[in-house]
Each structure stands twice: as structure tokens, then as C-alpha cells.
Amino acid sequence: MSESEYCPGCSHSHLQGLLREIFQERGLTERLMGVVGAGCSQDLGKYFDFPVIKAPPGLAPAVAAGIKRTTPDRLVFTYQGDGDLGSRGLDALIHAALRGDSITVLCLNNQVMAGSGGQMSITTRTGQVTTSTRLGRSTARAGSPLKLAEMVARLPVAFSQRVSLHESDFVKRARLALRDAFDYQENGQGLSFVEVLGICPPYWHQSPEEAQQSLKQSLVRHNPAGIFKGVTMIR
Amino acid sequence: MIISAQRKSLSGFEVVIEAALKAGSQSYFAAPSPFQALLLNEGAMRFEEHHGSFIQAESPAAALAMAMGASAVGSVPLVTVNEQDFLQLQEVLSYCCLQSRPLVLVVVANGPPGMERNWLQFQSLAYFFQPLLGTGSPLVSYLPSSLQELWQHMGLAFDASLKRSQPVLLLLDPLLLMQQGPVQLSPLPSVKQRERELTKNGQSLMPYESLSICLEWPCEHVWLAMGVLGEWLLQLHKSDWNILCPQSLSPFPKQALREALAEAPEGEQTVINVIEYQGPFLFQQLQNILPEFNLRSHILTAAPEPLGLEMKLATLLNTACQPERKRDV
Numbered sequence: 001m002s003e004s005e006y007c008p009g010c011s012h013s014h015l016q017g018l019l020r021e022i023f024q025e026r027g028l029t030e031r032l033m034g035v036v037g038a039g040c041s042q043d044l045g046k047y048f049d050f051p052v053i054k055a056p057p058g059l060a061p062a063v064a065a066g067i068k069r070t071t072p073d074r075l076v077f078t079y080q081g082d083g084d085l086g087s088r089g090l091d092a093l094i095h096a097a098l099r100g101d102s103i104t105v106l107c108l109n110n111q112v113m114a115g116s117g118g119q120m121s122i123t124t125r126t127g128q129v130t131t132s133t134r135l136g137r138s139t140a141r142a143g144s145p146l147k148l149a150e151m152v153a154r155l156p157v158a159f160s161q162r163v164s165l166h167e168s169d170f171v172k173r174a175r176l177a178l179r180d181a182f183d184y185q186e187n188g189q190g191l192s193f194v195e196v197l198g199i200c201p202p203y204w205h206q207s208p209e210e211a212q213q214s215l216k217q218s219l220v221r222h223n224p225a226g227i228f229k230g231v232t233m234i235r
Numbered sequence: 236m237i238i239s240a241q242r243k244s245l246s247g248f249e250v251v252i253e254a255a256l257k258a259g260s261q262s263y264f265a266a267p268s269p270f271q272a273l274l275l276n277e278g279a280m281r282f283e284e285h286h287g288s289f290i291q292a293e294s295p296a297a298a299l300a301m302a303m304g305a306s307a308v309g310s311v312p313l314v315t316v317n318e319q320d321f322l323q324l325q326e327v328l329s330y331c332c333l334q335s336r337p338l339v340l341v342v343v344a345n346g347p348p349g350m351e352r353n354w355l356q357f358q359s360l361a362y363f364f365q366p367l368l369g370t371g372s373p374l375v376s377y378l379p380s381s382l383q384e385l386w387q388h389m390g391l392a393f394d395a396s397l398k399r400s401q402p403v404l405l406l407l408d409p410l411l412l413m414q415q416g417p418v419q420l421s422p423l424p425s426v427k428q429r430e431r432e433l434t435k436n437g438q439s440l441m442p443y444e445s446l447s448i449c450l451e452w453p454c455e456h457v458w459l460a461m462g463v464l465g466e467w468l469l470q471l472h473k474s475d476w477n478i479l480c481p482q483s484l485s486p487f488p489k490q491a492l493r494e495a496l497a498e499a500p501e502g503e504q505t506v507i508n509v510i511e512y513q514g515p516f517l518f519q520q521l522q523n524i525l526p527e528f529n530l531r532s533h534i535l536t537a538a539p540e541p542l543g544l545e546m547k548l549a550t551l552l553n554t555a556c557q558p559e560r561k562r563d564v
Contacts, residue, residue, distance in 0.1 A: 033308070055304075059297060062304070066304030067305065069262065071308045
């Protein structure tokens, strides 16, 4: 395991720590295969031993579908950011969900295009300051944000949940959600989607503590955490 | 069940799918688009019959992305696309090249991107060179000229793809897609249960001669054509014409060409008549590949047909040989 190269306070390292914990606990590492998209998420392969494929921007769910159909016994997950999943490759996600491919799609939603330097992304909340919306995102000029977990829940998926990483209670729930997501895949019940709300202190122009506070506020105002869809799990 | 009869009448699209199954491909991905859909219809049925995986993708880029994933776990997938969709694919194809994923990409050249019409007709070689030069990586590109060659080239493509661990292009003329005729279903090198071996680029890719030749010296004219046009020329059976028909664009069989032309009687400067449709695309490439030969470009302005081709070529030769007349204004 190498030293993390993420910024201080970044949610990527936090989420990857949770994933590592789950993989080791379940002993999944031999069957796992990760697919990453473009952006900050593409460094995933550095920190894990199982094969991680770099997909073309936005097409990670399609690559994962190809892997899953060819070798159904593997556990395939995509690890994408909100810019990659929501802006470039929403069609790949929707079609994978409609086809009922049993893959796990993890989206770290930090509400900003962090990999390219902090521009507005599709999930940037109204009023948020980014490098391309200096006065805050205005719905009149830049449109409304997309609510990913709610949107995916309307599709024929097995599981769709939004979790957050700002408080220990929420981190516990995030861990449970990630476990459930891989269980749904193991049962072959369909696509499982987990949207993880995270922080990006440098491009939110805040300290990590302030960023956690503003994530807490945005959770109440814009993006409620919760399970939006969960079919009965086969035990 | 794979067809086991040795000789069977098949259409071009059936040949592609049968050969892929015979070569041991396990997965097939495609998105519907005009004329290439023939392959999709056939492949969807045959691959599912054969317990392979098939996904009808939402877009050609997604189809290639799926193949990229499938080849990451040991399969050598087949992807078919349209010429017009190829531009959208380039990005994903570059990813496949950089990550050295073995897969076979069949490109149906049914028209250039941005063309107003989408007819099934004879295509200029420009649209074969475009996929070849687009990615920036030198890819192996086969260009079969008859159904039997298509069968052989499909096997070779899977073999070369696995050996070199890179995508291989098979450029399919739309006329060949629809053509029906007897095909000898000869055994193909199977990709199943074979360890992936990386070989150097210098390795010969064509176990048999990569050049269809009809050479008899002394002769009146030497012709060079590619694809279906080359096959038509070979079928003319003119005793005083020498015909060269290369079977792959990349790597180009320049060694075989030089050996074939070395037998020419001395003292004569052999003129190679390069014949093609619409523009001097092949001629420009050949000028770089074979600088030592005397090449002459002939361009057909109308789409050629096998009937009356001989007359057309004779007129082309006459106009080329006559000295240029001054035009009266």
C-alpha cells in the first residue's frame, strides 16, 4: 500500500479506506475487478491489489457490463466521480441499469469537477462557488443540479442509496450500504448504485472542517441521504 | 452447433459470424446501424445459440468499451461497426490500443462520415484508410477481397490479435457483406485456451502469401488494385495483363510485391497501373511505400461493376497513353 496522494480531507481516501475494510473482511479480493473513469477517481488502482481498468471517460458501466457478461463469477464495480458518471456517461449507466447487469456502481459525489480543477459539475448545488461559477451556481444561467440516487431509483435497479461521509453515524451507514451493494451483486439481483456524498476542500475553497459543515447543510437542503430503492435481498 | 460441413453457401455476414465462432470468440458486442445490422442480427442469434455473451449496446463506443472489458478477462471479443460510427469509436479504440487489449473490430465501409446518402454501393479506398490512420497506433488491418479470403482473414485476425495483444481491424467492403457464394470452411487457428503471447512486430502475420497474383511475363500491363475491385480484375483472366491484389493494408506486403516484380524481364521499366475509385488514396500511400517503382494512377469516377470493367480499363489506358491535347478556348 502506497501513501495517498489525495489532498488533505479528500473523501476519496476516506471511501477507499472503507472499501478496503469491506474487501478484507469479506475476503473478496480474489474475485474483484474495478473499473474507473476519468478524474480524481482514476488513481484507485494505485491503492489496491486487484485489477483495475481505466475506462474511457463515462463508459465505465459499459466496460463493467462487458466483464460481467463474460465472467459472471467476478465481482465488478465501477468507481466514478460525479462528473464522469453524471456528465460524460449517464447513458452508459442508464443502459446498464435497464439491461439488469449485476454490477455495483459507486459514485463519489463531491459536487465539483475536482480532477479538472474545480469547475461546476452536474450535481453542483445551487449557490455553490466553483471556478466556472464565480458568483455561485445560478439556476437561471447554469441550470439545476441532478439528483443521481433519486434518478437511478426510478430505473429497474436492485438498490439505490445516497450516503454521506461527514459524520461518524453517516459513515457507519455508508459502510452498510457498500456491503449491501456487493451483496446484491453477488446474488445477481441487478445493478446496485451507491452515491457517496463527499467533500473536496480545495475546490470548495474551505477548510476540511468547514467543508464537512457545509456538506451537512447541503444534506438537509439539497441531497437527503437515504435508501431510494432496495428490492428484497435474497439471503 | 458450429456448421461442420466443409463447403457451404454463405452470405458475407454469415461468414464473419461463423468464422468468429470457429476461431473461438466468446463474446460479441455491437450497436445497430444501417447494413452493419445484418451482422448484428446474425451474431445475436448465433452467439446466444453458442452460449457466448452478446449485448446490443446503446452506442458503438459503448460496444467497444464492453469489448474492452471482456478482453480484460481473457476473451477475444468481436465488435462490428459501421464506417460512419468509426469516428465516435476512435477515442475508445485508442484506449484499447494503449491498454493492449486483443479484440477484432470489423468495420463495414458503407459510406464516409457525413455523407448525405447511405446506400449500399461500391466504396472508395479513402474510407478504408481512414480507420487505418485514425488512431495513431499502427494496427493490423486486413482487407479481404472475396468470401473465402474473408473466412481466412477472420481466423488470422483473431490469431494476430491474441499474439500481438492489440486490436485488429478487418475492413469489410459492403458488397462483400451482401454477396453470397460457396465458402470452404477450413479449420482456423482457435483462440480458446491459449496463453496470450506478445510477439515482436517483425513476425510474419500472414502464414500464406499476402498477395493474390496473376503474373506471366512478358506482359502488356501490370495492374494493382485492392479489395473487391482486385478480385474482379483477377476474374477477368486476361492473359496479357498482370494483376497484383494485396490483401492487407497494414502491414502492406511490400516484400512480396518486390519479389513478384523482380521476375520482370530486364531492360524494361515496369509501369504499375494503380486503379481505384474516386481519388488517388491508394496511389498516395504506395508512393511512400514503394518509391522505387514507376507508378501510374488511374481513377474511376463512376462506381465500377464487374460487367464492362475490361472496357473501362482499356479506355483509361488509352487516355493515359495519349499525349495531352491543347484545348481550344
